[in-house]
Amino acid sequence: MVSDGLWSIGELAAGAGVTVKTVRYYSDRGLLPEAARSSGGHRRYGPGALDRLLLIRSLRALDLPVPEVERVLDRDGVPAEVLADRLRDVGSRLAALRWQEAALRSLQECPDGERADRARLLGAVPAPPGTDALVRFWRRILPVGLSGRTVSLVLDSVVPQPPAEPSPARVLDFARLHALASGPFPGAACRSAQPLPEGAYRPDVLYEGLAEAYALAGAEERAGAEEQTGRTGRTGGALDCFVSAYAAAQGVRDTPDFRRGLVPVVDRGDSVLIRRYWKLAAGLFGPGEPVLGLLHHRLSAALRHEVDGHAV
Incomplete structure (x- = not known):
């Protein structure tokens, strides 16, 4: 000085x-x-x-x-909000780096002949990844007429969050799911989304009832009380709740004839595209999180078995 x-x-x-x-x-x-x-x-x-x-x-x-x-x-x-903003930014960059590391390991583990295709697949997912493509996919599938509240509840249940600690395998699953959701959208997928035959029905009643049925099925599965589909044809009380959701949405009674007519309806909601989605998404949900697509498939199979078992 x-x-x-x-x-x-x-x-x-x-x-x-x-x-x-x-x-x-x-x-x-x-x-x-x-x-x-x-x-x-x-x-x-x-x-x-x-x-x-x-x-x-x-x-x-x-x-x-x-x-x-x-x-x-x-x-x-130093204002607290400045620190909070910086922490969010740092967290986002760390998430991006973790994702990029797992993606690079996935490429490293890939056979030489497949590496270019996998690089294109992984490179199409932003880092850190988001769920916008998956949300758009389901918004195109869900039936018109659902309330905003019900749409939000459904999206929370069917859209997996990107893994916070991604492994090469989970990064690859998410990239494949992202590609499926971002790809061409067959008209059949939209038709399969209409869970009931054409006509007046209350979609919110249906989806609220299905949420209850899936919760029951998940609880039965966790408790080891779920019966094996294809041997007994029933999945505890979840199957009755599943059928009741469709009946209540149409304002009709749950009868044997209704159950027979319901089989092709639930099969239509289990299209190839939707099955592919759930196959890829299954490993992306956290421990204990229900995979609704698998629960729907099991309940649909239980209904089909019951109807076949009662057929004359």
């Missing part, structure tokens, strides 16, 4: 361990105000300039952008 108690730009830079160019940049941005100029026009900085410069350097080392550093200096402290 010079005799007048002020720092020259070179002394300040040396004290903070940065370049003169850096000090000049922060001065020009207004982050480091000058206290005076020498008789020769050189910049001079006050006694507190070194502490301020060290704070600026520390904030930049934490990767805070210069505008955010300005906000911190103006408030004479």
